[in-house]
Amino acid sequence: MNEQELLNIIIKEQDWEQLIYNIVTIENLDPWDIDLVKLVDSFMKYLQKVEELDFRIPAKVILIAAVLLKMKIEYLEIFRKEVPVVEEELISELERIDFSKLKKYMEEFKIPIIRRPARKITLDELVDALRKAIEVEERRRERRAIVRRRxxxxxxxxxxxxxxxxxxxxxxxxxxxxxxxxxxxxxxxxxxxxxxxxxxxxxxxxxxxxxxxxxxxxxxxxxxxxxxxxxxxx
Incomplete structure (x- = not known):
């Protein structure tokens, strides 16, 4: 799959899991030991290209981006001594891209993050964590909708x-x-x-x-x- 086909997946609101798998393939990432920083950076790069093309980014894809950024923050926190990156530097990624919805998710969303002392994060674990994050958000939206109706x-x-x-x-x-x-x-x-x-x-x-x-x-x-x-x- 080439870059244009990947952008089409984002634009046409296709399966977000397929989007993750395709990025892993394009970037030659090891599915048994995902380079989370590289994956997130690539994901954000493709979103930025979609925005530059002036297309609407699907809400679910924005949610996935927020979760991935949170995971990147957690991941770098574990290895802070070896990887001197602070949360403020990651938030600056949002400012460069200016995703208002993504910023909101980053501020409000409490995500089930993979918290473990080991470096290894498999592709299956990552996708599973993202699924759980979406389930949490969908339940939260449902509760909010019920409250608004009441x-x-x-x-x-x-x-x-x-x-x-x-x-x-x-x-x-x-x-x-x-x-x-x-x-x-x-x-x-x-x-x-x-x-x-x-x-x-x-x-x-x-x-x-x-x-x-x-x-x-x-x-x-x-x-x-x-x-x-x-x-x-x-």
């Missing part, structure tokens, strides 16, 4: 609840004005019990009604009585 449902319920309270308070205002035959009534007259919960329950809808222009509120002195008047349009 939050959206709760917000919708809360919005419906507030709207019903607004309608109820407006009816109470209409009813009390008709009963008292007044165009203006004090806020305290629509609050059944002068407790914090009851005051808030009535005050929030009043704010909404005032903002919408259904009513107008005035308060001559701070912390004094609020007077409510119906607007003509309502």
């Amino acid at each position: 939050i959206a449902e709760e917000i919708k319920i809360e919005e419906e609840s507030i709207e019903k309270r607004i309608e109820r308070i407006l009816k109470e205002i209409d009813k009390l004005m008709k009963k008292l035959k007044k165009r203006e009534i004090p806020f305290s007259s629509i609050v059944e019990e002068w407790t914090r919960e009851c005051i808030v329950e009535h005050f929030v809808p009043i704010l909404h009604l005032d903002f919408r222009g259904d009513i107008s509120c005035k308060q001559e002195e701070l912390f004094k009585e609020i007077f409510i008047r119906k607007c003509k349009a309502s």
